[in-house]
Amino acid sequence: MTLLTPQAGDIPLPVPGALSVPYWEGCAAGELRFQRCSDCGGATHTPAVLCAHCTSTDLVWEVSSGRGEVYSWTTIWRPATPAFEVPYVPLIVEMEEGWHMLADLVGCEHDAVHVGLAVEVEFFAHPGGITLPYFHPRR
Amino acid sequence: MGQHPFHDVAIVGIHNTEQARVLEGHDDRSISLQAALGAIADAGLEPRDVDGVIGPFGNDFLYQARIGPAWRSLSALGIPALLDGVTAIASGMATTVLFATGGAGTYTQRASTAPWTRPTNEFVAAYGMYTAGEFALMARRHMHLHGTTAEQMAHAAAVVRNNGHAHPDAVYSGRGPFTAEDVLASRMVADPFHLLECSMTSEGGAAVVLTRADRVADLRQRPVYVLGGGTDYYGPAYQHPPLWDLGGHRRPDLVAGYVGRRAAEEAFACAGLGPNDVDVCEFYDPFSFEILRQFEAFGFCGPGEGGAYVTSGAIEPGGATPVTTDGGTMSFSHGGAAVQLLQRVIRGVEQLRGTCASMQVEGAEVAMCTGGGSGALFTDVVLLGRERP
Ligand SMILES: [Zn+2]
Numbered sequence: 001m002t003l004l005t006p007q008a009g010d011i012p013l014p015v016p017g018a019l020s021v022p023y024w025e026g027c028a029a030g031e032l033r034f035q036r037c038s039d040c041g042g043a044t045h046t047p048a049v050l051c052a053h054c055t056s057t058d059l060v061w062e063v064s065s066g067r068g069e070v071y072s073w074t075t076i077w078r079p080a081t082p083a084f085e086v087p088y089v090p091l092i093v094e095m096e097e098g099w100h101m102l103a104d105l106v107g108c109e110h111d112a113v114h115v116g117l118a119v120e121v122e123f124f125a126h127p128g129g130i131t132l133p134y135f136h137p138r139r
Numbered sequence: 140m141g142q143h144p145f146h147d148v149a150i151v152g153i154h155n156t157e158q159a160r161v162l163e164g165h166d167d168r169s170i171s172l173q174a175a176l177g178a179i180a181d182a183g184l185e186p187r188d189v190d191g192v193i194g195p196f197g198n199d200f201l202y203q204a205r206i207g208p209a210w211r212s213l214s215a216l217g218i219p220a221l222l223d224g225v226t227a228i229a230s231g232m233a234t235t236v237l238f239a240t241g242g243a244g245t246y247t248q249r250a251s252t253a254p255w256t257r258p259t260n261e262f263v264a265a266y267g268m269y270t271a272g273e274f275a276l277m278a279r280r281h282m283h284l285h286g287t288t289a290e291q292m293a294h295a296a297a298v299v300r301n302n303g304h305a306h307p308d309a310v311y312s313g314r315g316p317f318t319a320e321d322v323l324a325s326r327m328v329a330d331p332f333h334l335l336e337c338s339m340t341s342e343g344g345a346a347v348v349l350t351r352a353d354r355v356a357d358l359r360q361r362p363v364y365v366l367g368g369g370t371d372y373y374g375p376a377y378q379h380p381p382l383w384d385l386g387g388h389r390r391p392d393l394v395a396g397y398v399g400r401r402a403a404e405e406a407f408a409c410a411g412l413g414p415n416d417v418d419v420c421e422f423y424d425p426f427s428f429e430i431l432r433q434f435e436a437f438g439f440c441g442p443g444e445g446g447a448y449v450t451s452g453a454i455e456p457g458g459a460t461p462v463t464t465d466g467g468t469m470s471f472s473h474g475g476a477a478v479q480l481l482q483r484v485i486r487g488v489e490q491l492r493g494t495c496a497s498m499q500v501e502g503a504e505v506a507m508c509t510g511g512g513s514g515a516l517f518t519d520v521v522l523l524g525r526e527r528p
Binding site (some may be wrong): 007011012013014015016017020024046071072073074075076077078079080081082084088090092100101102103104115126132 | 250251252256257259261262263264265266267268269271272275276277279280326327328329330331334379380381382383
């Protein structure tokens with residue numbers, strides 16, 4: 001058996017934009033952050049100027065519970081670049097606060113994934129200098 | 140009732156250059172200009188008849204031919220760009236519009252997927268995402284919601300690939316025929332997609348020439364008309380999670396999984412037609428699932444019925460709605476980063492002229508041509524017809 005692990009190779013790494021700096025700073029601090037609307041209470045991701053629910057611009061950063069369920073998944077066998085170890089398993093995770101994000105699965109075998117799998121965030125400090133969120137099955 | 144908005148527009152020239160896995164000695168510009176000249180010749184026109192161009196290589200053409208000042212659209216991709224040209228003629232901004240596109244020489248790092256499949260976005264790139272994975276996340280959700288099977292998707296891929304097998308100019312001409320079992324036996328790329336369910340990478344050029352409908356009597360080809368069109372977008376492709384249920388407040392009845400439904404509704408309304416009037420479905424085929432999805436999105440069948448629809452015999456040659464009759468991006472050609480988005484239009488025109496080299500649909504009157512797909516959060520639609528609207 002082979003457990004899925006974070007990609008430590010020379011992969012393309014995020015270059016934060018003006019809107020996403022707080023998100024990536026959160027990852028470095030071990031926090032998964034999203035934006036909460038002060039007007040309607042809705043959650044927004046990816047980092048935005050406008051609330052996805054009401055278009056308010058009054059968004060404040062909040063720390064997620066880090067827990068969610070697999071909404072969709074794919075197991076990739078042909079890597080995007082040779083730096084990626086295969087297989088890897090990109091997920092869309094539906095977070096407890098109602099927002100969705102994309103990240104890879106770790107900490108289990110690739111065929112353990114299914115829609116509805118309960119997962120929790122973990123962080124991996126890539127040697128390239130940025131900390132990336134991944135998800136492992138909730139134990 | 141007023142005149143149809145595209146009453147004055149006709150598609151009069153089309154051309155595909157040679158399409159191949161690699162076209163030695165070409166780059167994007169050289170192969171696009173070759174396509175441009177081919178389409179102008181097909182129409183029976185001269186370079187100096189062109190007074191409008193679309194995209195970066197149209198701009199090269201107008202400089203090289205010294206036909207400026209001319210109208211130009213900055214669009215570069217497929218059906219939206221075509222509709223810019225249609226609108227320019229309909230509104231009198233141009234008389235004869237050239238849309239030429241091509242790709243060659245850009246995919247050289249073959250250990251990686253093609254550069255156009257993996258934009259370097261901060262929320263996807265580190266997770267090894269590229270187009271196959273983006274579309275797989277949409278397909279997987281549909282499988283979960285509706286019980287759509289790998290066999291159903293593989294069947295759609297086999298039908299499309301077998302059309303290309305029969306097309307003499309397809310990159311994979313003669314490389315079939317395939318059964319759904321053959322497709323499922325090919326290696327897995329991005330679950331649920333096997334290799335034979337994915338678009339190829341290749342190189343080539345393609346071009347279309349539009350002109351005023353009152354000029355067609357002097358030209359070489361039977362004209363083809365634009366009956367309606369529409370474009371649906373949910374935001375930038377490959378930057379955000381490709382969420383089936385991604386919605387929009389202006390049409391809360393629709394989700395990104397059915398992107399293209401609104402565009403199809405608008406195209407059908409403009410044409411005064413519905414799905415039952417379509418004789419040939421030149422659907423964009425980046426991945427097998429997109430064939431099923433489009434039949435649902437455009438109203439040929441109900442939600443969740445796409446798998447049953449594509450295995451009913453409807454999409455094969457001789458069926459009610461033959462699909463992607465040249466083999467599409469899976470077998471005919473992808474042609475670089477942008478060419479493939481014009482290929483469906485060219486094949487639709489050939490079907491209505493009665494000159495498609497594979498799977499010609501006898502007496503086809505209406506063709507539905509599409510581009511994009513759910514994993515990219517956009518779908519474009521154009522309806523073409525033999526009768527002037
Ligand atoms: Zn809000």
